[in-house]
Amino acid sequence: MRKIRRIAGAGIAAAAILSLAACGGTEGGESAEDAESPPAQSSAPESSPATESAGGGEGVTTAMDVYGPGCAQVPTEGEGSVQGMIDDPVATAASNNPLLTKLVAAVGAVDGLADTLNSTDNLTVFAPADPAFEALGEEKFNELAGNPDQLAPILQYHVIPQRYDAEGLAGAGEVESLNADGGPLEIEGSGEDMTVNGAKVLCGNVPTANATVFVIDTVLTPGANS
DSSP states (O other): OOSSOOOOOOOOSOSOOOOOOOOOOOTTOOOHHHHHSOOGGGGSOTTOGGGOOTTSSSSOOOGGGOBSGGGGGSOSSSTTSHHHHTTSOHHHHHHTOTTOHHHHHHHHTSTTHHHHHHHOOSEEEEEEOHHHHHTTOHHHHHHHHTOHHHHHHHHHTTEESSOOOHHHHHHHOEEOOSOGGGOOEEEESOGGGOEETTEEEEEEEEEOSSEEEEEESSOOOTTTTO
16 A cells, blocks of 8 residues: 555545636737736636546536546436536536446435535545445345445545546555545556556546536445555
8 A cells, every 4th residue: 555645636626627717908019008017817806617637636627528438328418417517516417427336325325415416515436336336235225225324435535635636546545535434445557547546537527516426336335544
């Protein structure tokens, strides 16, 4: 396990696509006053989401940044599509995604967790796809769903209280989850070769209103890297 932790800067910009307003001058040339005035671009927001991408270092992504083989299973239109998830907070967005029905059921089994996820800014969520929960077996899944005290730490281990994009995760190498007792999550590889504690990223850089989501192929186990 890595001992040195490199933490990427927290993302605080909202996930949206903005247009930058163009500022024009007069056709007849520039006056002395115009020449001394500040450049027009200085009036634009310093961290406009229009310029944020997977390489922006702020953790906020757009629909153009989404990648991975599992993304082909995401609807191309409607609330469950990548574009449809952008405006919704993360728990609501996940509830509309057909890849995440088991995760949504698990979150719903822990009282208040969905509201907490929806109301907390700047998160990174590693979201196990349905086959990841199915691999646990129906009996185990039902056991967890019926025991919120046991289930909550597992789900919290999939949530990072800082917003990362794929590049930020690769640069960090290791991140801490909401379940600090579960130990750090190790990030290896990059892009479509990225893993989180060995779990493969199926669809990454998925934007929601308050979080960046990485759909993964395995339910993460707290304490695995302790």
